[in-house]
Amino acid sequence: MMMMMMGGNNQFTTQNEGGEPLGNNGMNKSVVCSGREGGIPLKKGPWTGTEDAVLAEYVRSHGEGSWNAVQKNTGLARCGKSCRLRWVNHLRPNLKKGSFSPEEEKIIIELHAKMGNKWARMATQLPGRTDNEIKNYWNTRVKRRQRQGLPLYPPDVQPFYSQHQHRQRHSHPPSPIPSPPPTTAPNSCFSFQTPVVSLHTSNPMPLHPLHIPHRPPPQNFLYNPHSALTTPPLPLQSPNSASTPPPLPSPSASTPPHISPLHSPHNPPPFPTLPLINYPNTTTDDDFFHSNKRFKHDRLQSNNYSNNHLDATSSSFTLPFSPMQHYSNRMILDLPSSSRTTFNHHPHQDSGDFYPLKMDLRSNQINDWRKLRAAALCYNR
DNA sequence: AATATAACCAACCGCCGACAT
DNA sequence: CATGTCGGCGGTTGGTTATAT
Numbered sequence: 001m002m003m004m005m006m007g008g009n010n011q012f013t014t015q016n017e018g019g020e021p022l023g024n025n026g027m028n029k030s031v032v033c034s035g036r037e038g039g040i041p042l043k044k045g046p047w048t049g050t051e052d053a054v055l056a057e058y059v060r061s062h063g064e065g066s067w068n069a070v071q072k073n074t075g076l077a078r079c080g081k082s083c084r085l086r087w088v089n090h091l092r093p094n095l096k097k098g099s100f101s102p103e104e105e106k107i108i109i110e111l112h113a114k115m116g117n118k119w120a121r122m123a124t125q126l127p128g129r130t131d132n133e134i135k136n137y138w139n140t141r142v143k144r145r146q147r148q149g150l151p152l153y154p155p156d157v158q159p160f161y162s163q164h165q166h167r168q169r170h171s172h173p174p175s176p177i178p179s180p181p182p183t184t185a186p187n188s189c190f191s192f193q194t195p196v197v198s199l200h201t202s203n204p205m206p207l208h209p210l211h212i213p214h215r216p217p218p219q220n221f222l223y224n225p226h227s228a229l230t231t232p233p234l235p236l237q238s239p240n241s242a243s244t245p246p247p248l249p250s251p252s253a254s255t256p257p258h259i260s261p262l263h264s265p266h267n268p269p270p271f272p273t274l275p276l277i278n279y280p281n282t283t284t285d286d287d288f289f290h291s292n293k294r295f296k297h298d299r300l301q302s303n304n305y306s307n308n309h310l311d312a313t314s315s316s317f318t319l320p321f322s323p324m325q326h327y328s329n330r331m332i333l334d335l336p337s338s339s340r341t342t343f344n345h346h347p348h349q350d351s352g353d354f355y356p357l358k359m360d361l362r363s364n365q366i367n368d369w370r371k372l373r374a375a376a377l378c379y380n381r
Numbered sequence: 382a383a384t385a386t387a388a389c390c391a392a393c394c395g396c397c398g399a400c401a402t
Numbered sequence: 403c404a405t406g407t408c409g410g411c412g413g414t415t416g417g418t419t420a421t422a423t
Binding site: 046065066067068080081084085088117118119120121131135139 | 411412413414
C-alpha cells in the first residue's frame with residue numbers, strides 16, 4: 001500500500017472497505033454500461049493489472065465473445081463493452097506495441113486515402129495493430145499536418161472518394177474540429193470529414209492470431225474491483241495553421257469532388273485548411289517525420305522496444321510470473337492504469353524476466369507489457 | 382526550474398446492425 | 403413485426419509524458 005503513494009503522479013486507487021470506488025478518474029462520465037450489473041457497481045477508467053489478468057484468464061478459458069458474461073462470471077466490475085475493448089486493444093495476443101514503422105505509416109496513409117476513417121477495416125491490413133491505434137495515429141497526424149500547413153497525403157497517394165457518402169453514423173459532424181455544415185463547394189480543400197469510399201478491397205478478416213474457441217459458460221471466479229482518482233481537465237486548444245492552400249482538382253474525373261465541411265463559398269472555413277494531397281514543393285512525409293523531434297524520439301523508443309522486448313509475433317513463451325497466482329495471492333498494488341509510480345524497474349536488467357507486482361501497474365508504465373500479457377495468457381497453458 | 386505546447390495513449394460515448402425473443 | 407440485447411465501430415475526451423520556451 002505504501003508503494004501506491006510513490007511516484008510522480010498523485011493519482012492512486014482509493015477504495016472503501018467494501019471495495020467501492022471512492023474517487024473517480026477523468027474518464028468517469030455518465031455511465032454507458034448501465035453502471036450496475038447484478039448489484040455490482042461497474043467501474044470505469046483505467047484498467048489495473050489485476051483486472052487485466054482476470055479478463056485475460058477468462059478469455060483464455062472461455063474464448064472471446066459473450067463479453068457481458070465476463071462480469072457475471074468473474075465479478076469483474078466492468079461492463080462487457082469495456083472488457084471487449086480492453087481485450088481487443090491491449091490483451092489479445094500478437095499485438096504490436098510501440099510506434100508505427102515507416103512501412104506501417106505508409107500503409108495507413110494509403111489505406112486512409114482509399115477507405116477513409118474505416119479504422120477497423122484498416123486494422124485488418126495491419127497485423128497486430130488495433131483500430132484505436134490507427135485512429136490515434138491518424139488523428140495525431142491530422143493535427144500535426146494541419147498545424148504545419150502540410151498536406152495530409154503525400155504526393156504519391158491520391159485519395160479516392162466514392163460517389164456518395166456512406167450513412168452518417170452520427171448526427172454531429174465527425175470532425176475533431178468544429179466545422180460548418182457540409183456544403184457542395186466544388187473545390188476540395190483539406191477536410192477532417194470522413195472521406196468514405198467505395199471499397200475495392202473486400203479483404204476478409206484475417207484469422208485471429210489466437211484462435212480462441214467459444215466455450216460454454218464458466219464456473220465463477222470472483223473479483224474485487226478497485227477505482228481511481230483523477231485530476232481536473234485541461235482546456236482545449238484551438239489549432240493554428242498555415243496559409244490556405246490552393247484548391248485542388250477532383251481526385252478523379254468519375255468521382256465528385258470531396259466536400260469539405262470547412263470550405264464553402266457561403267461558410268468560409270474558420271481556419272485555414274489543408275489540401276488533401278501534396279504540392280510540388282512541399283515537404284514529403286519522410287522529410288517531415290525525420291525533422292520531427294517527437295518522431296525521432298518515438299523511433300528511438302521503438303528501437304529500444306524491439307531490442308528489449310520479445311518478438312511481437314511470438315505468443316507462445318512462458319514466464320515464471322503468473323498473473324493469476326499473483327492475483328490469488330492478493331499481494332497487489334492495485335493502482336489504476338493511469339497511475340504512475342516510481343517503480344524500480346530497470347529495462348536493461350530485464351534478463352531475469354521476473355515481474356513481481358507489475359500486474360497492478362498501469363499498462364503503459366509496464367515496459368515489458370507484452371511479456372506481461374503473454375504471461376497472463378500463457379498461464380497454466 | 383517552471384511553464385507551455387505537442388504528442389501519445391487509453392478509455393468512454395453514442396450509434397448502428399445483427400440477432401434473439 | 404416490435405422490442406431488447408449484444409457486439410462492433412467511429413468519434414471524442416482527458417490524462418500523461420516529452421519537448422520547447
